[in-house]
């Protein structure tokens with residue numbers, strides 16, 4: 310099987326801004342602790358291209374975004390993508406994902422639940438209205454963006470199906486359809502794409518199911534009609550175009566770990582101290598910016614999520 314891997318990231322860096330940024334991030338985290346809400350720190354309104362009826366966002370629902378975190382332009386978020394079902398170049402999904410039929414769409418919840426259910430995506434939209442969450446999005450390839458997602462808490466959705474006490478992990482599966490997803494005719498990855506989370510990670514309020522981007526239905530190249538966003542983890546955990554969610558007893562497989570287990574782990578927490586075998590994870594290039602910036606442990610969400618990993622060796626469980 311041919312395995313095409315992401316290209317290496319050149320390690321040249323123009324200047325060292327780590328002191329400045331780490332202090333700024335520290336101040337932001339301290340501010341969040343004191344204020345107990347991120348609402349005051351993100352006052353800027355985000356223009357949604359062509360957007361209608363955007364919901365007002367309660368300050369308490371705005372997730373910790375540094376005042377200096379400027380959302381990445383819609384154009385970049387929708388033309389620089391990883392979605393191997395439509396090709397391996399960053400520009401492929403925007404060009405080819407129009408073959409995806411996002412309606413009708415069903416999402417099956419099954420496994421260790423008392424109430425398995427097949428949802429029509431329209432029912433999901435009705436029962437779980439999207440709220441805006443502006444999240445940092447960090448690919449394992451050392452680029453990043455800041456994305457105004459619209460979505461709802463994965464945990465609230467899972468609770469609807471009443472997980473049993475045996476549910477220890479959640480497994481997610483992308484649509485498998487070579488007609489709609491021509492990239493699945495190639496052997497570049499084993500299909501369908503699968504991902505997984507530990508149950509406590511899945512129940513964390515920062516983990517969301519995304520249905521909107523910039524206040525509009527999430528475009529096909531970004532994972533229509535419903536995809537995951539787990540902002541403290543590398544982007545590959547945030548599986549797109551999900552058709553099945555299964556609660557399971559054992560740690561599920563995840564696609565990139567199957568393909569290259571030494572390079573991609575199950576946990577995939579953003580961690581500047583654990584390099585990818587072929588490049589550093591200490592810095593990242595935010596799309597649209599000239600200078601690299603230091604990568605933050607847990608992508609800057611440590612205040613919220615570090616306790617999930619208390620006592621774990623993050624080098625071993627990378």
Ligand SMILES: Nc1nc2c(c(=O)[nH]1)N[C@H]1C(S)=C(S)[C@@H](COP(=O)(O)O)O[C@H]1N2
Nearest residue numbers: 390391392393448483502544545547548549
């Ligand atoms: N089904 C599926 N989901 C996927 C991928 C993929 O190839 N197929 N790529 C992942 C990777 S590596 C990243 S970085 C993010 C990219 O999300 P974005 O294109 O919306 O920025 O999607 C993730 N989810």
Ligand SMILES: [Mo]
Nearest residue numbers: 448449544545
């Ligand atoms: Mo990625």
